[in-house]
Amino acid sequence: DAKTTQPPSMDCAEGRAANLPCNHSTISGNEYVYWYRQIHSQGPQYIIHGLKNNETNEMASLIITEDRKSSTLILPHATLRDTAVYYCIVRVNFGNEKLTFGTGTRLTIIP
Amino acid sequence: NAGVTQTPKFQVLKTGQSMTLQCAQDMNHNSMYWYRQDPGMGLRLIYYSASEGTTDKGEVPNGYNVSRLNKREFSLRLESAAPSQTSVYFCASSGKQLLAKNIQYFGAGTRLSVL
Numbered sequence: 001d002a003k004t005t006q007p008p009s010m011d012c013a014e015g016r017a018a019n020l021p022c023n024h025s026t027i028s029g030n031e032y033v034y035w036y037r038q039i040h041s042q043g044p045q046y047i048i049h050g051l052k053n054n055e056t057n058e059m060a061s062l063i064i065t066e067d068r069k070s071s072t073l074i075l076p077h078a079t080l081r082d083t084a085v086y087y088c089i090v091r092v093n094f095g096n097e098k099l100t101f102g103t104g105t106r107l108t109i110i111p
Numbered sequence: 112n113a114g115v116t117q118t119p120k121f122q123v124l125k126t127g128q129s130m131t132l133q134c135a136q137d138m139n140h141n142s143m144y145w146y147r148q149d150p151g152m153g154l155r156l157i158y159y160s161a162s163e164g165t166t167d168k169g170e171v172p173n174g175y176n177v178s179r180l181n182k183r184e185f186s187l188r189l190e191s192a193a194p195s196q197t198s199v200y201f202c203a204s205s206g207k208q209l210l211a212k213n214i215q216y217f218g219a220g221t222r223l224s225v226l
Contacts, residue, residue, distance in 0.1 A: 034213055043115075043201050043217025044154065087153065091213060098144070098169060099215060101153035 004088045009106040018075040020105050022088030025069040030092050033064060034099070035073045037084040044087065044101070047073065083109045113137055117202050117218035124192045124225045132187040132221050134202030142205045143185035144215065145169075145177060147198040154201060160185055192225045199223070 005023040012018040024033065034049040048055055048062045050071075055062045061074040075082050087104040118133045136143065141162045146154040146169075156169030160179040174196060176188045185204075189196060199222050203215040 032213065041220070043203070043220055044215075045217070046214045049213065089213075098156050098159060099154075099213060101146075101155075103151075103153050 004090055004102060006088050006102065006105045008103065009108070011108050011110055012078050014080060014109050014111050015077055018078040018082065018107060020073040020086050020107060021070065022073070023070045024088070024090045027068050027090050031090050033062065033071050034089040034091070035060070035062065036087045036089065038087070039084040078109045080109050080111065083107060115202055115204055115216050115218035117221050119221060120219065121222045124223065126193060126225060128192050129188065129190050130192065132200055133184070134186065134218060135184045136204040137183065138204060138206070138216065139182070140204035140206050143179065144203040145185070145187045146201045146203065147171065148201065149198050157187065194225045197223060197225045
């Protein structure tokens with residue numbers, strides 16, 4: 001599975017869009033980008049995933065660059081409840097089903 | 112529909128004691144996982160079970176054993192607890208459909224302290 005690089009921490013004002021970057025320059029053609037988050041003391045929560053097209057769901061949007069070497073998770077209107085550690089994970093959709101969690105980005109939403 | 116349920120939520124053990132962490136899911140998922148998370152670190156996979164009757168080692172299996180009792184339940188056993196096993200333990204499950212395999216649903220965690 002490709003390695004990912006995320007900033008260790010970010011702040012965002014409440015009500016603004018939070019843009020969380022992830023670099024995955026060694027991603028291969030059959031690897032998907034997944035995002036999870038972990039709110040303090042809770043189990044991780046799946047947010048969104050994509051292969052090459054931009055994706056949107058009720059929680060967030062995922063923008064993947066054309067060369068697929070980086071992506072951005074967008075929380076359109078951040079609230080205090082979005083304060084969490086966000087993990088970007090890259091992996092294939094077959095064979096080994098294990099997810100590798102790095103240290104992620106600690107996002108703090110500021111009132 | 113409770114999702115993934117872990118018991119107990121908290122546990123304190125003395126070095127050398129044994130215990131079993133229980134995990135059950137009600138989503139009819141094939142795959143189940145056990146992770147540990149140490150303070151300030153990401154999750155590390157201990158063991159996983161791709162289907163009922165099968166188990167495989169993850170990144171940090173030493174000191175642990177698992178049992179996939181049936182499709183719903185996946186337990187983690189510490190035979191002789193050590194202080195290095197003080198951690199938060201998370202159980203997770205995922206479905207069979209191809210694109211759903213990497214969408215894992217997590218329990219609330221078990222906070223274990225070994226003195």
